[in-house]
Amino acid sequence: MSELETLRELIKERSLKVASEPIFKLSSGKLSRYYIDLKQITFEPKSLYMLGKVMYQRIKELKPDGVGGLTLGADPIAYAISMVSHLEGDYIKPFVVRKEPKAHGTGRQVEGLLKAGDRVVVLEDVITTGASALKAVSACKREGYEVIGVYAVVDREEGGRESLEREGLKVYSLFKVSDLLG
Numbered sequence: 001m002s003e004l005e006t007l008r009e010l011i012k013e014r015s016l017k018v019a020s021e022p023i024f025k026l027s028s029g030k031l032s033r034y035y036i037d038l039k040q041i042t043f044e045p046k047s048l049y050m051l052g053k054v055m056y057q058r059i060k061e062l063k064p065d066g067v068g069g070l071t072l073g074a075d076p077i078a079y080a081i082s083m084v085s086h087l088e089g090d091y092i093k094p095f096v097v098r099k100e101p102k103a104h105g106t107g108r109q110v111e112g113l114l115k116a117g118d119r120v121v122v123l124e125d126v127i128t129t130g131a132s133a134l135k136a137v138s139a140c141k142r143e144g145y146e147v148i149g150v151y152a153v154v155d156r157e158e159g160g161r162e163s164l165e166r167e168g169l170k171v172y173s174l175f176k177v178s179d180l181l182g
Contacts, residue, residue: 003054004174010047011154012180014040028129034181036154038125042076052080054174055123055151060090062148065118068095068110070136073125077153081123095120097136109139116144124152127173130160137169154180 017035024035041047068078078094085092095112122136133150140147150164155173164171
């Protein structure tokens, strides 16, 4: 079994929760029959490394300088990709986008070692409406980064991809929810 297939099985086993009726409240406020808790993957070292490796293999083709997204879902994924890139002799820096700019110190919303003009991929654990990714993309653009795409682990297939594409963004995902439910 490939690492991608193993990862899909791990997500189905550990992260996917399915109910007979909509009981899971999503960050969008909508109720759903299923919930995808990727922290069950990203908080476990072996599966996090596997996720970082698979995502790095896909993302490296885009030649980004950095990867990151809205905290907390994107953080471990960005760190894993960055670590794997280093092990592969590459150098993709992680960054973190706060939900709001800091109220003290530098007042930054985006933390990392990137500079204006750097090419970045915005990461998402799960895309539903695309609102979180758009918030991260906006913050990155304010920093002067060139956003070359949005990459999610799972696309819930609920309009988020289309919403992001309407903004002119290229959207990629390892899995669609239909890959996990089927």
